[in-house]
Amino acid sequence: xxxxxxxxxxxxxxxxxxxxxxxxxxxxxxxxxxxxxxxxxxxxxxxxxxxxxxxxxxxxxxxxxxxxxxxxxxxxxxxxxxxxxxxxxxx
Numbered sequence: 001x002x003x004x005x006x007x008x009x010x011x012x013x014x015x016x017x018x019x020x021x022x023x024x025x026x027x028x029x030x031x032x033x034x035x036x037x038x039x040x041x042x043x044x045x046x047x048x049x050x051x052x053x054x055x056x057x058x059x060x061x062x063x064x065x066x067x068x069x070x071x072x073x074x075x076x077x078x079x080x081x082x083x084x085x086x087x088x089x090x091x
Contacts, residue, residue, distance in 0.1 A: 002071035002074070004054065005069040010044075015067070023044075024089075025086065026043075026086055026088050027085045032077065035078050039090050040070065041069070042070075043086045043087060045066045045068070047084065048064060048081075048083050049063035049084075050080050052077070
């Protein structure tokens with residue numbers, strides 16, 4: 001199983017190279033829900049705090065200032081602890 005990748009506080013150059021600020025924005029209030037990734041998701045957290053627990057894996061905390069990559073085919077549970085606002089891109 002491929003793991004969740006988290007890059008803490010990437011610099012502006014890295015974010016601009018990826019085109020992060022042109023990506024769509026997703027928001028979610030405090031909640032808990034299952035999720036399955038049909039394709040890879042790359043996202044940059046503007047606000048919030050979540051714990052994502054892959055099926056059969058260890059919990060990963062992600063939040064404001066983090067660039068995260070969730071692998072294709074992963075099933076997990078999202079626990080949104082502080083409301084989330086993030087840029088995201090699939091594929």
